[in-house]
Amino acid sequence: MRAATPHGNVHRRDFLYLCALASGTLAPGMSVRPVFAQGAPRKGGTLRVGFYLEASTMDPHFSGSKVDRQIYHNIYEPLLTLDVKLGIKPGLAESWQQPEPKILVLKLRQGVKFQDGTDFNAEAVRFNFNRMKTEPKSVRKGEVASIESVDAVDAYTVRINLRRPDAALLATLTDRAGMMVSPKVAQERGAELERNAKGAGTGPFEFVEWVKDDHLLIKRNDGYWGKQGGPYLDRVRYRPIPDDTVKLQSLQAGEIDVIDYVQPRDVAAVRADKNIVMLDVPSLAAFAYQLNQTRPPFNVKALRQAVAYAIDLDQIIKGVWLNVGTPANGPVPPTSWAYDRTIPYIKRDLAKAKAKLAEGGKPSGFAFTITTANIPINVQEAEVIQAQLAEAGMTAKIKLVDAATQLSDGNSKNFDMISYQWSGRPDPDGNIYQFFKTTPGTSLNWSGISNPQIDALLDKTREVSNQAERKKLYSDLTKILQDELPMVYIVHPIEPKAFSPKVQGYEPIPDGMMRFKDVWLKA
Amino acid sequence: MGRLVLRRLLATIPVLLLVTAGVFALIHLTPGDPVDVMMAESVDDSVKATLRRQLGLDQPIYVQYGAWMAKLLRGDLGRSIRNGEPVIENVGRRMRPSLQLAALAMAISLMVATPLGILSAARRNTSVDRFGTTFALFGICMPNFLLALLLIFCFGVKLRWLPISGYTDPLEEGLQGLRSLVLPALTLGLALAAVVTRTLRSSMLDALSEDYVRTARAKGLSESRVIRGHVLKNALIPVVTVLGLQLGTLIGGAVITEYVFALPGVGRLVVDAVFARDYPLVQGVVLLIAIGFILSNLAVDLLYGWIDPRIRYR
Amino acid sequence: MAGSIRGSGIAEAADTPLASPAPVCGRRWAVLRQAARTRLGPLGVVVMLLAIVVAALAPAISPYDPLKQDLGNALARPDRAHLMGTDNVGRDVLSRMIWGTRVSLMAGFGSVALAMIAGGVLGLLAGYTGGRMDGLVMRLMDAVLSFPPLVLALALGAVLGAGLGGVVVALGVVYTPTFARLMRAQVLTITAREYVEAARALGAPGWRIAWQHVLPNAAAPIVIQASLSVAFAILAEASLSFLGLGIQPPGASWGSMINAGRGYLQQAPWIVFWPGAALFVTVVGLNFMGDAVRDALDPRLRKTR
Secondary structure: OOOOOOOHHHHHHHHHHHHHHHOOOOOOOOOOOOOOOOOOOOOOOEEEEEEOOOOOOOOOOOOOOHHHHHHHHHHOOEOEEEOOOOOEEEOOEEEEEEEEOOEEEEEEOOOOEOOOOOEOOHHHHHHHHHHHHHOOOOOOOOOOOOEEEEEEEEOOEEEEEEOOOOOOHHHHOOOHHHEOOOHHHHHHHHHHHHOOOOOOOOOOEEEEEEEOOOEEEEEEOOOOOOOOOOOOOOEEEEEEOOOHHHHHHHHHOOOOOEEOOOOHHHHHHHHHOOOOEEEOOEOOOEEEEEEOOOOOOOOOHHHHHHHHHHOOHHHHHHHOOOOOEEEOOOOOOOOOOOOOOOOOOOOOOHHHHHHHHHHOOOOOOOEEEEEEEOOHHHHHHHHHHHHHHHHOOOEEEEEEEOHHHHHHHHHOOOOOEEEEEEOOOOOHHHHHHHHHOOOOOOOOOOOOOOOHHHHHHHHHHHHOOOHHHHHHHHHHHHHHHHHHOOEEEEEEEEOOEEEOOOEEOOOOOOOOOOOOOOOEEOO | OHHHHHHHHHHHHHHHHHHHHHHHHHHHHOOOOHHHHHOOOOOOHHHHHHHHHHHOOOOOHHHHHHHHHHHHHOOOOOEOOOOOOEHHHHHHHHHHHHHHHHHHHHHHHHHHHHHHHHHHHHOOOOHHHHHHHHHHHHHHHOOHHHHHHHHHHHHHHHOOOOOOOOOOOHHHHOHHHHHHHHHHHHHHHHHHHHHHHHHHHHHHHHHHOOHHHHHHHHOOOOHHHHHHHHHHHHHHHHHHHHHHHHHHHHHHOOHHHHHHOOOOOHHHHHHHHHHOOOHHHHHHHHHHHHHHHHHHHHHHHHHHHHHOOOOOOO | OOOOOOOOOOOOOOOOHHHOOOOOOOOHHHHHHHHHHOOHHHHHHHHHHHHHHHHHOHHHHOOOOOOOOOHHHOOOOOOOOOOOOEOOOOOEHHHHHHHHHHHHHHHHHHHHHHHHHHHHHHHHHHHHHOHHHHHHHHHHHHHHHHOOHHHHHHHHHHHHOOOHHHHHHHHHHHHHHHHHHHHHHHHHHHHOOHHHHHHHHOOOOHHHHHHHHHHHHHHHHHHHHHHHHHHHHHHHHHHHHOOOOOOOOOOOOHHHHHHHHHHHOOOOOHHHHHHHHHHHHHHHHHHHHHHHHHHHHOHHHHHHO
């Protein structure tokens, strides 16, 4: 999609800017200053990255945490990848076809080797899927639940037989469920893979060492199959820096080169800082509050709606998020193809809120508890919401909890209104299905919603493969969700990333994952 | 003396039992469990159930305690749920930065407090004394995360003299490693210096009022000879004991400092373990910290008893 | 050390019988007069009284509602309207500081009161009954002492709920052994004195002896320890708010204000500065007070006079 111009760089910048503008995620005043290549890429150097958390495991099939993914996208490769508009692109699979709704045929890239020297082929793919489905500790089981079996048709062709049509599968294969691990490594060092991933992937970088609590090191894979572009960096060194302020200060002091997130409150200062380059990357994430439908007060729909009308999203985005994010109209983020711009987010209306209170049988208001995680922005948001609700006559008490308690309370439905952050998936199915489908027992459906109309729509979104049709289904879902309100959505944050000016060639993809294949360091 | 030590050591066993039972009960009472935390974004109930069974979390509490105790008596502290490594290895890995930090902090505190304490005592109620006691007071009363913030801001960001986060091992990287420890050591060391100054001043005053000092002065010895020769030695003993007692706090309790400076120390280990509900790790680390505390207490008491024959224990 | 929850304010060698001061009954006023003669002691008392007055009169003297948000005027510099500026949601810092005095003092006094009562009772029990009970109580106290205080506070916070109550209980538990040991040492010393033996020989019941002789004499070291512990408890509450424990939002304590303002240090340092100063001044004042009384009781100082 690039026109030939004498200054290819400038065009790319404008392109990204227009993209962002078009998707409605940037106010025109904001500027995107991407870190694009100036001059020819140069090999060498160690990129020092600061993350807020340490990785938990190097085995993509056992991983449940977001930070792990950041590293995986550099040492492993999925069968399919995403482009800047979240479209599906070839990865380790060169092409794919769906001769029938329940069959997916992938043609694999040839000449790819795992970092331990073994070949990547259909047999390896079959092995991986088998591992995901049968390993007791596999966390990918749910993601590949629709896969019945996988056949290696020939050395480089794989046929995936599905149990039911699954329109979201392609997107799922762009992340951990599609990441290919060397069968030799898994068989010989399976138990150790969680801590030592030497030779296990096919990616542009390979695992070197992981000194727990200190750093994780990966180095350039000189045998990488891709001959265009990078990898250029000698090494990438990840360091966990849990304190946000210290993380930013480390970048400012030149101790690290990249950080994964700039807090909204620091955005203005970082933008003004000439020694740091900041990139506003719209994300797939969503911040919301789940309302517990299984017990009073929120088993009454009118009262849930009263809460939604009393909350002032504009004020929250402006005052708490400092415009580093867009007000949410539902679970679909603006970066997604399924986003329906015509559905407005719920605007504050005190009169309606009061009317809903009366309708719900509590004309003079009622009291409940907001459970939220002990993170500064959550706390601030909760305080503002508390004040907004008070103006409508509702008294909310704030209860701060740590992550384990939040998960426990949510899973056991022991809350009235609980904060929820979802890091987001490229396919809207990953942001919607498991939260709103009727599910007995423990699940991510914390609100306990069980609505046959929603269930039917959800199932249909998985069956239908035409994107335009799916988009219409998601629009319908969004509208119903705005009425039923199992969750009150607040914001789709922008996740700004910050770099030292030496860093060149970084291309942001809205899934928030930092891929360093084409990144290089200025001397 | 040997019998005393033995008796004290035996007496620690019920204490340790109480501590382990206490932490066991407490951590299991907190809502949430490690499986929830590890699989936060996942839906799979069956995988969670399998994991819980594997870890023995589905058993009643007293059974779990019994199992843990049985392993402990065989010398096995168990494995961390989060990273699968033995608890001992987790602690061992974190011990080095904690110990180095503690050593550096103590060194800094002695460097600051020794002259200050001595001078305050020697020149009582003069402006030097005033300064010394004021400094001591300020050091004790300053919240240490505030001090850490100010130090980072001043030396790390504005002046850029010192690294503000991360740990480099001085034993491996020499000067670079030392520099990475300076700011956190200053944070802890200045507060410690305040305590040591007070203690030293107090014990110096004590020692200065002893009879043998009067004798030495009557003999015509200069003040500084008196101090150096006799007083200082005796006055330093309480200081050593205070430092010994603080060692436990420095290692297990420097959580906020470790957190702010991103140091992989023991304090953060146990707090992170509590947040992650990593039961074996919490229990193991608390036990080790308790043992360390008790042993250092015992050492201090014995030292007291040995130095001052008046203070003997029944 | 200000960083550690337990603090180092344990009156030196408090649990060795030899180190406790001579009986105070009858000399109480002399001691107070002595303490008052230092310059700093009364200053400390003034500071503490000021804090108590501010806390008591908070509704009256606070210029704004401490919870009133004004998102349009967030992070405003100090000016005539807001003498100490506004915080990140536009609340008046001065008002929050005034109301925060209540919370910080409650945390401080509450936890120490708990510790004094629990520790006092346990110490009396241990000192009087001696033998197995003494051993049991002291082992229990040792166990609490060797328990990392932060873990205790965290766990209790998760069990009891993260609010101020949990913190007060946790700190109370952490400080109990100090008072228990102190009380026990006092009991042992005082009951060894002749006049107590005489009283016992005359047939006075145990509780009478405790009431008439032990408690009055133990009062002074306990008060000293209490004033130092309150100072540490106030600091500890600030540290615990770092981990999300203590007063829940939107309420404010000095510690939680410092913690919330941490991220805005460069843009709006007044959010951290003023509660930090208040914290500091109060803690210093309490220390002055405690020190003055302690110096007044110090046998050394009397000797060299």
